[in-house]
Amino acid sequence: xxxxxxxxxxxxxxxxxxxxxxxxxxxxxxxxxxxxxxxxxxxxxxxxxxxxxxxxxxxxxxxxxxxxxxxxxxxxxxxxxxxxxxxxxxxxxxxxxxxxxxxxxxxxxxxxxxxxxxxxxxxxxxxxxxxxxxxxxxxxxxxxxxxxxxxxxxxxxxxxxxxxxxxxxxxxxxxxxxxxxxxxxxxxxxxxxxxxxxxxxxxxxxxxxxxxxxxx
Amino acid sequence: xxxxxxxxxxxxxxxxxxxxxxxxxxxxxxxxxxxxxxxxxxxxxxxxxxxxxxxxxxxxxxxxxxxxxxxxxxxxxxxxxxxxxxxxxxxxxxxxxxxxxx
Numbered sequence: 585x586x587x588x589x590x591x592x593x594x595x596x597x598x599x600x601x602x603x604x605x606x607x608x609x610x611x612x613x614x615x616x617x618x619x620x621x622x623x624x625x626x627x628x629x630x631x632x633x634x635x636x637x638x639x640x641x642x643x644x645x646x647x648x649x650x651x652x653x654x655x656x657x658x659x660x661x662x663x664x665x666x667x668x669x670x671x672x673x674x675x676x677x678x679x680x681x682x683x684x685x686x687x688x689x690x691x692x693x694x695x696x697x698x699x700x701x702x703x704x705x706x707x708x709x710x711x712x713x714x715x716x717x718x719x720x721x722x723x724x725x726x727x728x729x730x731x732x733x734x735x736x737x738x739x740x741x742x743x744x745x746x747x748x749x750x751x752x753x754x755x756x757x758x759x760x761x762x763x764x765x766x767x768x769x770x771x772x773x774x775x776x777x778x779x780x781x782x783x784x785x786x787x788x789x790x791x792x793x794x795x796x797x798x799x800x
Numbered sequence: 801x802x803x804x805x806x807x808x809x810x811x812x813x814x815x816x817x818x819x820x821x822x823x824x825x826x827x828x829x830x831x832x833x834x835x836x837x838x839x840x841x842x843x844x845x846x847x848x849x850x851x852x853x854x855x856x857x858x859x860x861x862x863x864x865x866x867x868x869x870x871x872x873x874x875x876x877x878x879x880x881x882x883x884x885x886x887x888x889x890x891x892x893x894x895x896x897x898x899x900x901x902x
Contacts, residue, residue, distance in 0.1 A: 759863040769871065769879050772858055774847040777825060777833065782845070788877050790818040791896040793810070793889065796859055796869040797803070797846070798826040799836045 612642035633659040640668050649675075656683050661692055669699030670745075673706035676714075681707055698739030698749055705731035705753070709760060725760070732757045769794070803868060804840045806886060810893070811844055817897055818875060822846065826867065828853040875900050 588608045595601045619635045626632035633655065640651040652668050659665065665687065672680045684707060687700040705728045712724035732753045740750030762770050772784040784794070811821050823846030827833045830848060849856030854867065862869075870889065872881040874896045881892045 755860065755863040758861065763862065763871075763879065763882075765879055765882060767879050769873050769877050770861070772824070772847055774858060776845050777830065777837065777848055782847075784822065784847075785877065787820045787822060789875050790820045791875055791893055791900070792819075792873040792877075793821045793893060794824065794871040794873060795803075795807070795821060796824045796826065796862070796864045796867060798854065798867050799833060800827075800867075 616643065616647070627658070630662065630664065633662040633664045637664050637667050640671065660687070660690075663693040663696060665691065666693070666695045666699045669696070669703040670706075672700075673703030674710070675707065676710065681711075694739070695742055698735065698742040699744075701731055701739060702735050702744070702749055702753060702756075705729075705735065706756065709756075713764075729757065729760060732760065803885070804842065806889075807844070808841060810890065814893070814897075818900060819893065819897065820844070824849055824858050824862075824864075826854045826856060826859055872896065 588604075592601060592604055595604060616639055619638050623632050623635035623639075626635065636651050636655050636659070640648050640655065643651070648671065652671050655662070655665060655668060669684075669687075672684050681704065684700045684704040688697050688704060691697050691700065708724050708728040708731070712721050712728060715721040715724060735753035736750050736757075740748060742749040744752050769784065773781070775781050784792070807821060821844040823844060825833065825846040826849040828851055836842070847858055849858050854864075859869075862871075868885075870881075870883055870885060871879055872884065872889070872892050874880045880896060884892050
């Protein structure tokens, strides 16, 4: 990355700059037809599933959603489904929850069950947030909590985006229990950018915009 | 980075009101950041998330996975809004300030 940036900035010519960018960071969209062809050629095998996973994880929007749907339809017993579970966690359609429930119950692979359990917990929490106060909302919150607990109990050690699923579930439970609208914000104790200690609660009595930021 | 102008104008507009913009900064290099604070006229206070940057303790506890992430708290310290930026942020803050005067 640093090497690329130096070379990019040293190059004055616009066309050459763009060429350098494309060679270093190819646009995944250009490779979709090739992976589509592989998926067709190796349909029904792990290679076919792998080609679809590549497309689903490199592209966004409708292409991603359609590819995930194709994987769920044609490869429901593949261990590679693990890599697309988190997309289902963010979706709002009822179908996504049906898929997650069936993978959690029936996938022959523990890592897929684990990913489905975590994604279903996230999905239901999102649904609860969009549901008006009442029994239904409470039931969704309770089920989401129970699924995060199950992740910790049954799938604690499963790797997940650079950490373990257990760690992710603990962080999500903290968010569910302490960081929802209407809850008293947890206090923050730390030092400011000049090294002076202070607390978030020092600002009680004022309206506070808390902004997690970085200069990038 | 595109948020600085909006934040500056928010802080300026609400000077004298019971309002504070508090940051949690996740830059790893605190020294390099000092220049940015001067250049961008960032006068509001921030916690520093520590040398681990985006993996630091405050953003980890608050389960922050995207930057910027915004929470808006009322004068009692309750979380009232998550995520609003730009005009939606102004509107949310104004609503909470108006509530205090009721």
